[in-house]
Amino acid sequence: MDNAAATTTPRYPASAADLFALTKPRVMTLVVFTALCGLLVAPQGIHPILGFTAILCIAVGAGASGVLNMWYEADIDAKMKRTAKRPLPTGRVERQSALHFGVGLSAFSVILLGLATNWLAAAILAFAIFFYAVIYTMWLKPRTAQNIVIGGAAGAFPPLLGWAAVTGDVTVLPILLFGIIFLWTPPHFWALSLFVRTDYAAAGIPMLPVVAGNKETRRQIFLYTLPLVASAVAPWPLGLTGPIYGIASIALNLIFLVLAARVARNTADEPAGMGPEKALFKYSILYLFALFAVLVADRMIIA
Ligand code: HEM
Numbered sequence: 414m415d416n417a418a419a420t421t422t423p424r425y426p427a428s429a430a431d432l433f434a435l436t437k438p439r440v441m442t443l444v445v446f447t448a449l450c451g452l453l454v455a456p457q458g459i460h461p462i463l464g465f466t467a468i469l470c471i472a473v474g475a476g477a478s479g480v481l482n483m484w485y486e487a488d489i490d491a492k493m494k495r496t497a498k499r500p501l502p503t504g505r506v507e508r509q510s511a512l513h514f515g516v517g518l519s520a521f522s523v524i525l526l527g528l529a530t531n532w533l534a535a536a537i538l539a540f541a542i543f544f545y546a547v548i549y550t551m552w553l554k555p556r557t558a559q560n561i562v563i564g565g566a567a568g569a570f571p572p573l574l575g576w577a578a579v580t581g582d583v584t585v586l587p588i589l590l591f592g593i594i595f596l597w598t599p600p601h602f603w604a605l606s607l608f609v610r611t612d613y614a615a616a617g618i619p620m621l622p623v624v625a626g627n628k629e630t631r632r633q634i635f636l637y638t639l640p641l642v643a644s645a646v647a648p649w650p651l652g653l654t655g656p657i658y659g660i661a662s663i664a665l666n667l668i669f670l671v672l673a674a675r676v677a678r679n680t681a682d683e684p685a686g687m688g689p690e691k692a693l694f695k696y697s698i699l700y701l702f703a704l705f706a707v708l709v710a711d712r713m714i715i716a
């Protein structure tokens with residue numbers, strides 16, 4: 414794959430800031446937070462140093478998968494306004510360096526997590542990295558408009574990882590947390606994808622609005638919101654949490670439902686400024702932070 418958009422001579426060694434940018438640090442905030450929540454709601458404790466090491470490994474593993482994603486997509490990123498200024502398309506980092514960095518961080522995070530906690534957690538981390546870097550990035554994303562639905566599962570692993578690092582097992586609650594992020598990802602991303610449809614079309618990526626149009630994407634956003642809302646409220650009736658989570662999650666989910674319904678009802682050809690789509694995208698991030706925060710608060714108060 415040629416890096417056609419290279420505009421500067423690659424710096425060797427690459428700057429720390431550029432290498433850090435390859436790990437998608439802004440997205441990582443929510444990855445780290447949901448992993449920490451998975452760790453905190455586990456039914457037993459973990460030594461703080463081991464807990465810190467586990468979260469660090471999950472963050473580094475997620476970052477590694479972001480590096481491998483950017484390594485593979487350097488020429489696609491060069492074609493899209495949103496991504497053209499990244500370190501690889503601008504030529505600030507050599508592709509070979511990015512590959513070594515991504516593989517090195519992957520191996521480091523998986524091995525250290527296995528040594529510090531247990532090998533189930535390490536195996537899940539290895540699988541999550543593989544899922545995002547290979548199954549989503551290399552296989553699904555360029556081929557099908559369902560890329561986000563299946564591939565988004567990669568981002569649902571962090572709470573499962575946090576839990577497994579403590580307990581060495583996986584039970585109903587961490588699987589539900591996985592399910593919540595899995596069902597959250599399509600509305601989260603499709604709301605944004607409506608704004609960058611032409612970018613994806615230019616890069617030849619079959620994102621849903623490119624393939625099915627804005628109207629169908631808005632409808633799918635609402636359809637995925639229904640099981641999301643159901644699974645996000647479920648921990649309370651299932652007896653896995655108390656009323657603090659129950660009541661807060663009902664409020665958070667009602668807002669999500671209303672915003673998704675506004676998106677579905679929007680008949681404008683293109684999404685505009687701070688319209689329903691931007692509101693839903695921004696709220697989706699706040700929602701996941703808040704939902705996981707109240708889960709931890711609820712479990713800590715009950716305990
Ligand atoms: C395949 C699934 C996903 C896709 C395609 C996707 C895509 C995007 C895109 C394109 C952005 C815009 C900003 C940027 O480029 O940084 C974004 C923002 C964001 N995403 Fe996602 N996302 C996905 C899943 C997730 C998951 C699983 C999480 C964490 C649990 C997450 C957390 C975030 C956060 C925190 C932001 C805001 C970053 C900022 O401050 O700009 N995303 N997402």
Ligand SMILES: CC(C)=CCC/C(C)=C/CC/C(C)=C/COP(=O)(O)OP(=O)(O)O
Pocket residue numbers: 437440444471474475478479482486496538541542545554567568570571
């Ligand atoms: C533990 C572990 C391995 C977690 C992985 C977490 C993670 C980073 C999930 C994917 C979220 C994400 C930023 C998708 C971007 O999609 P894209 O690559 O299509 O976006 P782009 O166009 O911005 O590159």
